[in-house]
Amino acid sequence: MDVPLKGDLPGLYHPRVQHSAPWFELSMGALLQPTEGFVKKFMAKSSFKGNMAGLLFSLVGQHYYLTLRHSVKKTGLEPQIRQYAEKNLKAWSEKQAEGSIRAKIFKPFRPVLERWAKWLNKKAADAKK
Secondary structure (H helix, E strand, O other): OOOOOOOOOOEEEEOOEOOEOOEEEEOHHHHHOOOOOHHHHHHHHHOHHHHHHHHHHHHHHHHHHHHHOOOOOHHHHHHHHHHHHHHHHHHHHHHHOOOOHHHHHHHHHHHHHHHHHHHHHHHHHHHHO
8 A cells, every 4th residue: 555655755764673684665756756847857867876876875874873883872863874874975976076077176175165064054053043
């Protein structure tokens, strides 16, 4: 029985339960958006590889922290998983961009952009409080 969801989830992790192994689901409909207009479909297809890598790193992080790392408390799971996914996605994207013209142009600006992003995140967190 299919349960309708508000918004299609791109991936779900199912941890080990009793005698069944852990597994995850990937939704190509959420990643490729086949029912949307031309522009949204084009943008989804052009960013598919990066979105798929980010989703896989997130699901692998969930598996690692839920099944293999028992020292992490339930309240600390989300930041740990996010940090794991960001670290691995950054390494993956750097490997993908090796030798590209765009990477060569923007490499000197990366520290400035990262400081700016950190400042904006801090400002947004302060605004939430």
